[in-house]
Amino acid sequence: MIIMQFKYAFQNYDKTRHVRASLREKTISHKHAREIAVAIKGKTIDSARSYLMSVTNLERAVPFRRYHNEVGHKSDTGVMSGRYPTKAASEFLKLLDNLESNAEYRGMDLDRLKIINATVHKGRKIPRFMPRAMGRATPKIDILTHVELVAQEI
Numbered sequence: 001m002i003i004m005q006f007k008y009a010f011q012n013y014d015k016t017r018h019v020r021a022s023l024r025e026k027t028i029s030h031k032h033a034r035e036i037a038v039a040i041k042g043k044t045i046d047s048a049r050s051y052l053m054s055v056t057n058l059e060r061a062v063p064f065r066r067y068h069n070e071v072g073h074k075s076d077t078g079v080m081s082g083r084y085p086t087k088a089a090s091e092f093l094k095l096l097d098n099l100e101s102n103a104e105y106r107g108m109d110l111d112r113l114k115i116i117n118a119t120v121h122k123g124r125k126i127p128r129f130m131p132r133a134m135g136r137a138t139p140k141i142d143i144l145t146h147v148e149l150v151a152q153e154i
Helices: 030-040 045-056 086-106
Strands: 018-026 113-131 137-153
Touching (some): 045 086, 086 137
Antiparallel strands (some): 018 137
C-alpha cells in the first residue's frame, strides 16, 4: 500500500493567524473546482457558503473566466459565461465546514475569517477503458483533484 504525503501550497503559514483545510483526490472536475476557487477567494466563510448554496440550488452561476470556450452566457449579474457546477460546489461546502471546524478548534472568531487562498491542483490519473463496438476500446482517464483553502482572521 502506498501512503501519500501531501503538503500545502500556501507559503508563510502562521498557526496563530491562519487556518487551513484540504480536500485530496476527489472525483470532481478540475476546471469547475478552479473556477469556484477563483469565485470564493476573498470572501468570508458565511458569504462563500451562501454563494455555494445558491450555486447548488441553480440560483447563481459560477463565472467561467479561463475555461469559457463554448460556455453559454448567464443572466446572473456580472457573469458573462458561466455554469452551475453542483457536484464541485457541494464538495467545496464540505471543505468550508471542515475549515470552520478547524478554526473553531483553534479558538478563532468565525465571523472575522476571510478566505485568502484557494488552490486547486490536478491529482492522480486513473486510466480506464470504455468498451466499443467490434472488440475495440476507448481510453477513459479520470483525473482526481486536490483543493486547499486558507483563511485568515481579519
